[in-house]
Amino acid sequence: MSDNYQSFDYDVLVIGAGGAGLRAAIEASAAGCKTGLVCKSLLGKAHTVMAEGGIAAALATVDSRDSWQQHFCDGMIGGNLGNHWRMVQIHAQQAPDRVRELEKWGAVFDRTSDGKGNINVRHFGGHTYKRLAHVGDRTGLELIRTLQDKGVHSGIDVHMECTIYSLIKDGEKIAGAFGYFRESGRPVLFRAKSVIVSTGGIGKIYFVNSNSWECTGDGFALGYLAGAELADMEYIQFHPTGMCWPPSVRGILITEGVRGEGGVLKNNKGERFMFKYIPPKYQGKYADTEEEANAWFQKVVVEGQKEEGVKERKPPELMSRDVVARALWTEIKEGRGGEHGGVYLDIASRRTPEDIKKKLPSMYHQFKQLADVDITKVPMEIAPTCHYMMGGLKVDPETQMSNVPGLFAAGECSAGMHGSNRLGGNSLSDLVVFGKLAGENAAAYAKKQKDLPKVNEGQLSALNKEMNKPFENGQGEVSYKILADLQQVMEKGAGMYREEGLLDQCLKDLEGLKARLEKVSAEGNRMFNPGWHVALDLRNMLVVAEAVARAAKERKESRGGHTRTDFTGYSKEFAKKRILIRDKGGKMEVVREDLPQIPAELEKELVDAHLLKPEILKQLRGEA
Amino acid sequence: MGKVHMKVYRGNSEGGELKDYNVDVEEGMVVLDVIHKIQATQSSDLACRWNCKAGKCGSCSAEVNGKPRLMCMTRMNTFQEGETVTVAPMKTFPLLKDLATDVSYNYEVNKKIPPFTPKEGADWHWEQEDVDRVQEFRKCIECFLCQDTCHVLRDHDKMGKFAGPRFFVRIASLEMHPIDGEDRVPLLKGEHGLGYCNITKCCTEVCPEDIHITDNAIIPLKERVVDRYYDPLRILWSKITGK
Numbered sequence: 001m002s003d004n005y006q007s008f009d010y011d012v013l014v015i016g017a018g019g020a021g022l023r024a025a026i027e028a029s030a031a032g033c034k035t036g037l038v039c040k041s042l043l044g045k046a047h048t049v050m051a052e053g054g055i056a057a058a059l060a061t062v063d064s065r066d067s068w069q070q071h072f073c074d075g076m077i078g079g080n081l082g083n084h085w086r087m088v089q090i091h092a093q094q095a096p097d098r099v100r101e102l103e104k105w106g107a108v109f110d111r112t113s114d115g116k117g118n119i120n121v122r123h124f125g126g127h128t129y130k131r132l133a134h135v136g137d138r139t140g141l142e143l144i145r146t147l148q149d150k151g152v153h154s155g156i157d158v159h160m161e162c163t164i165y166s167l168i169k170d171g172e173k174i175a176g177a178f179g180y181f182r183e184s185g186r187p188v189l190f191r192a193k194s195v196i197v198s199t200g201g202i203g204k205i206y207f208v209n210s211n212s213w214e215c216t217g218d219g220f221a222l223g224y225l226a227g228a229e230l231a232d233m234e235y236i237q238f239h240p241t242g243m244c245w246p247p248s249v250r251g252i253l254i255t256e257g258v259r260g261e262g263g264v265l266k267n268n269k270g271e272r273f274m275f276k277y278i279p280p281k282y283q284g285k286y287a288d289t290e291e292e293a294n295a296w297f298q299k300v301v302v303e304g305q306k307e308e309g310v311k312e313r314k315p316p317e318l319m320s321r322d323v324v325a326r327a328l329w330t331e332i333k334e335g336r337g338g339e340h341g342g343v344y345l346d347i348a349s350r351r352t353p354e355d356i357k358k359k360l361p362s363m364y365h366q367f368k369q370l371a372d373v374d375i376t377k378v379p380m381e382i383a384p385t386c387h388y389m390m391g392g393l394k395v396d397p398e399t400q401m402s403n404v405p406g407l408f409a410a411g412e413c414s415a416g417m418h419g420s421n422r423l424g425g426n427s428l429s430d431l432v433v434f435g436k437l438a439g440e441n442a443a444a445y446a447k448k449q450k451d452l453p454k455v456n457e458g459q460l461s462a463l464n465k466e467m468n469k470p471f472e473n474g475q476g477e478v479s480y481k482i483l484a485d486l487q488q489v490m491e492k493g494a495g496m497y498r499e500e501g502l503l504d505q506c507l508k509d510l511e512g513l514k515a516r517l518e519k520v521s522a523e524g525n526r527m528f529n530p531g532w533h534v535a536l537d538l539r540n541m542l543v544v545a546e547a548v549a550r551a552a553k554e555r556k557e558s559r560g561g562h563t564r565t566d567f568t569g570y571s572k573e574f575a576k577k578r579i580l581i582r583d584k585g586g587k588m589e590v591v592r593e594d595l596p597q598i599p600a601e602l603e604k605e606l607v608d609a610h611l612l613k614p615e616i617l618k619q620l621r622g623e624a
Numbered sequence: 625m626g627k628v629h630m631k632v633y634r635g636n637s638e639g640g641e642l643k644d645y646n647v648d649v650e651e652g653m654v655v656l657d658v659i660h661k662i663q664a665t666q667s668s669d670l671a672c673r674w675n676c677k678a679g680k681c682g683s684c685s686a687e688v689n690g691k692p693r694l695m696c697m698t699r700m701n702t703f704q705e706g707e708t709v710t711v712a713p714m715k716t717f718p719l720l721k722d723l724a725t726d727v728s729y730n731y732e733v734n735k736k737i738p739p740f741t742p743k744e745g746a747d748w749h750w751e752q753e754d755v756d757r758v759q760e761f762r763k764c765i766e767c768f769l770c771q772d773t774c775h776v777l778r779d780h781d782k783m784g785k786f787a788g789p790r791f792f793v794r795i796a797s798l799e800m801h802p803i804d805g806e807d808r809v810p811l812l813k814g815e816h817g818l819g820y821c822n823i824t825k826c827c828t829e830v831c832p833e834d835i836h837i838t839d840n841a842i843i844p845l846k847e848r849v850v851d852r853y854y855d856p857l858r859i860l861w862s863k864i865t866g867k
Contacts, residue, residue: 212681
């Protein structure tokens with residue numbers, strides 16, 4: 001079949017061209033490696049573009065008390081200690097340099113108003129100080145455009161609208177990837193010494209989600225099927241503020257920046273309910289009365305006073321997303337929700353219309369155009385939406401390499417950085433910090449390999465036949481039906497709240513969907529055929545869905561984005577474990593592994609500096 | 625809203641036609657939702673691009689009832705009851721299939737624009753007002769609707785000689801950056817063909833990000849070209865001084 005597919009040879013192949021992939025490709029190319037970059041969409045359209053609020057880095061341009069140590073502690077506490085501490089440390093230490101580097105490459109961040117002309121930073125959930133560098137509410141667009149423009153002048157080959165169907169190995173080592181061009185349907189082989197997967201998230205397995213069609217868990221499944229271990233797959237972030245009306249916009253994200261700019265959450269009685277939901281880990285850090293929260297808002301947000309001199313504490317709307325999402329869910333479940341099943345996010349009564357339009361222009365635009373709602377006049381109705389996967393390929397924190405030699409992962413499809421709950425703004429910084437590391441180390445690995453790995457022609461023929469199967473299945477079911485059913489199965493069985501019986505049913509239902517996928521059929525031919533594309537993406541989505549359900553069943557406690565109604569609270573047994581998923585003879589094996597703990601010396605240093613509180617550590621470790 | 629009659633272009637580079645679809649439309653739906661519904665229930669091989677469905681990525685550009693629009697930001701309730709809604713691909717770009725066109729020209733032009741080049745020893749501190757204008761340009765989501773509607777590209781087929789509004793916005797964002805030191809004015813006059821633009825403002829009208837393409841990007845760039853090449857005093861001065 002060698003005549004029928006195109007073939008490209010690279011030192012480093014990067015799959016996925018969002019923030020992590022682009023940053024990785026720039027680094028690999030700068031290291032002198034011939035670098036190929038593959039993306040499912042057009043360049044510059046990846047889901048990074050949707051990131052709104054900002055990129056977290058302890059630049060300390062607004063609050064001089066900020067430091068990498070504080071950012072580290074916020075990340076660990078935000079992740080409920082489910083994180084790999086070393087990734088959090090690398091991230092906190094390197095994020096400021098990565099942000100400044102973006103500026104050197106042409107990013108134009110908003111500036112401080114203190115006459116010093118520095119990069120301005122804003123408040124976000126779970127961050128102790130103002131820490132998010134931003135560009136209005138379109139920071140992701142700024143990041144991706146900056147990297148895209150840097151990338152096209154870095155000698156990277158970009159293959160747009162190309163989907164990878166399988167990674168290729170030569171013995172134990174990675175050898176490249178095989179897939180198809182979406183436009184022509186033509187197969188393509190990329191031979192490469194090292195491969196980086198940076199394919200983003202998994203949101204499309206849920207009915208209510210904030211993700212684009214691309215977020216089908218490709219990197220997770222490609223890696224798993226090639227023998228890589230997955231970790232933390234039970235940790236999924238349900239973002240508290242998704243649009244909930246009209247039905248066609250359900251799940252679309254509303255930036256946390258709305259709360260950062262003073263927006264408050266209210267139930268159908270008009271109560272600001274978040275004061276009731278301050279968990280022990282945040283007690284003392286957030287205002288516990290409306291008066292205090294309002295005083296803070298007036299001084300810090302409206303008057304722009306330096307927080308260092310303000311004695312009031314921040315409003316509890318600014319706690320981490322897992323905490324806020326659970327609070328919303330409780331309010332809605334207990335009957336205090338709004339007319340469309342959400343609660344209210346009110347910025348209209350807090351800021352002037354001019355401020356809202358200036359600070360949150362895309363939100364204003366989005367609501368006006370999609371929901372006929374003027375957010376400068378009335379509150380938004382909102383509900384949780386599946387937003388982010390904390391789990392992913394298990395990687396070495398220093399190199400980003402998985403357990404498959406030559407296979408690296410960066411960004412959302414790698415695990416460890418965010419633990420059981422990601423803080424807002426830590427994703428964009430994750431992309432550039434670990435994208436760079438992955439690019440650097442994939443390049444170093446590639447340089448150590450003498451020749452391009454060998455590829456087995458027979459395997460390619462078999463893969464191409466497999467890809468073609470939906471056309472040969474006759475009058476079967478259309479892929480979209482299976483996708484719709486999968487989204488319902490996951491929403492019901494492994495959604496925001498989980499329990500043993502529902503998870504068992506979910507796993508059973510997934511088996512049924514797998515059987516249906518075997519017989520899926522596609523009409524027409526291989527030219528730009530979305531029905532066929534979905535049929536192939538579904539294989540990945542089913543792998544990921546099963547991994548989520550299995551990991552969720554294994555973790556018998558509630559932590560961050562993983563909430564069990566039958567095991568509420570933190571468990572001592574699970575606090576120091578991470579759940580791994582790996583392939584064993586074609587079946588998924590679930591393994592508990594020790595989660596690396598913060599070294600005693602570092603912990604002591606942070607406790608002594610009053611950045612970490614021993615009683616909170618105890619509580620998160622299930623020892624309190 | 626009930627049933628809506630849609631006409632959607634189906635075809636490829638060899639030809640095609642508008643095909644009829646009747647679709648049940650629910651409250652709040654946008655044109656992109658209707659296209660997705662057709663894919664899910666009637667024609668699973670109907671090609672169209674999309675990503676964010678929130679007007680942020682610029683993927684789902686098409687011509688809706690003849691107007692260049694983002695499908696995700698065009699609500700079905702903006703049409704009259706009983707009105708047929710026609711969805712066709714962007715006309716300016718070669719058709720790949722159905723609603724997907726070959727927009728590679730834009731990526732080729734972008735590559736030819738010299739990147740951001742900070743001046744040596746530049747001061748990296750600046751005020752918000754110094755970058756407000758640049759940030760306006762950087763709002764561009766590359767939907768290429770301005771390229772689609774621009775008659776220089778659409779009717780006069782000047783691809784290769786005229787960069788198009790998107791890239792004048794891009795160049796303006798670089799030229800007006802407080803510390804960029806690169807000079808792109810010769811390129812604007814030459815290869816990028818800025819002179820072909822006769823400021824009809826069609827691009828500004830279709831911009832989903834409300835960027836004032838003509839007034840804030842194109843006209844100031846035209847002024848730079850004029851100052852450099854057509855200012856009689858300057859021409860006289862350079863003849864005298866040889867500079």
